[in-house]
Amino acid sequence: xxxxxxxxxxxxxxxxxxxxxxxxxxxxxxxxxxxxxxxxxxxxxxxxxxxxxxxxxxxxxxxxxxxxxxxxxxxxxxxxxxxxxxxxxxxxxxxxxxxxxxxxxxxxxxxxxxxxxxxxxxxxxxxxxxxxxxxxxxxxxxxxxxxxxxxxxxxxxxxxxxxxxxxxxxxxxxxxxxxxxxxxxxxxxxxxxxxxxxxxxxxxxxxxxxxxxxxxxxxxx
Ligand SMILES: C[S@@+](CC[C@H](N)C(=O)[O-])C[C@H]1O[C@@H](n2cnc3c(N)ncnc32)[C@H](O)[C@@H]1O
Numbered sequence: 001x002x003x004x005x006x007x008x009x010x011x012x013x014x015x016x017x018x019x020x021x022x023x024x025x026x027x028x029x030x031x032x033x034x035x036x037x038x039x040x041x042x043x044x045x046x047x048x049x050x051x052x053x054x055x056x057x058x059x060x061x062x063x064x065x066x067x068x069x070x071x072x073x074x075x076x077x078x079x080x081x082x083x084x085x086x087x088x089x090x091x092x093x094x095x096x097x098x099x100x101x102x103x104x105x106x107x108x109x110x111x112x113x114x115x116x117x118x119x120x121x122x123x124x125x126x127x128x129x130x131x132x133x134x135x136x137x138x139x140x141x142x143x144x145x146x147x148x149x150x151x152x153x154x155x156x157x158x159x160x161x162x163x164x165x166x167x168x169x170x171x172x173x174x175x176x177x178x179x180x181x182x183x184x185x186x187x188x189x190x191x192x193x194x195x196x197x198x199x200x201x202x203x204x205x206x207x208x209x210x211x212x213x214x215x216x217x218x219x220x221x
Pocket of ligand 1: 051052053054055074075076077080101102103104122123124125126197198199200
């Protein structure tokens with residue numbers, strides 16, 4: 001982190017960062033560490049969670065324009081979290097919290113089951129080299145974990161500029177018994193709650209199509 005980011009972290013973390021009880025790894029979450037969202041945000045409100053929030057452009061803008069909703073940003077990139085807090089403070093946002101942790105563990109262990117109204121995954125690392133694709137976030141295992149965290153009737157929204165990853169996401173989620181497509185045709189319309197981030201701009205500038213997907217969490221049996 002830069003000096004400014006270090007200072008922002010020290011000043012703003014007490015207001016914005018949720019401390020996760022750790023397992024062995026620094027970004028892990030210890031099983032059994034579930035939070036009570038009512039206590040964390042001081043109210044009962046719909047909860048939107050973004051995985052891989054980067055510098056926080058999408059989530060700070062959403063939190064600022066929807067004060068009636070609670071937001072949680074999950075990220076492992078410390079400087080990105082510092083920038084997100086700086087943005088949140090500038091926008092005088094109070095309904096946003098951040099957690100520095102591995103997203104699947106947050107969904108499994110930090111958030112109560114069925115507590116999330118919407119889960120956003122915008123421009124996850126594409127790992128486009130053949131030998132790296134197995135590192136991608138969107139796998140059948142991830143779909144099961146996401147389905148555990150999202151409430152019945154909740155939404156999973158995704159976007160990527162990597163065509164082959166977009167197809168993988170769609171294949172995985174079409175096959176996941178807990179989810180149903182919330183779009184017609186090949187791809188979802190651009191989600192209008194999603195602002196342009198640096199990653200999207202980079203992808204579009206390189207001539208790549210941006211693909212959106214949206215899936216409804218079906219009723220639990
Ligand atoms: C390509 S960037 C996109 C950032 C942002 N969504 C945007 O559109 O600008 C992907 C982000 O996901 C984060 N990330 C990757 N794996 C993660 C994980 N397992 N848990 C939490 N964040 C993760 C990375 O640190 C990175 O900031």
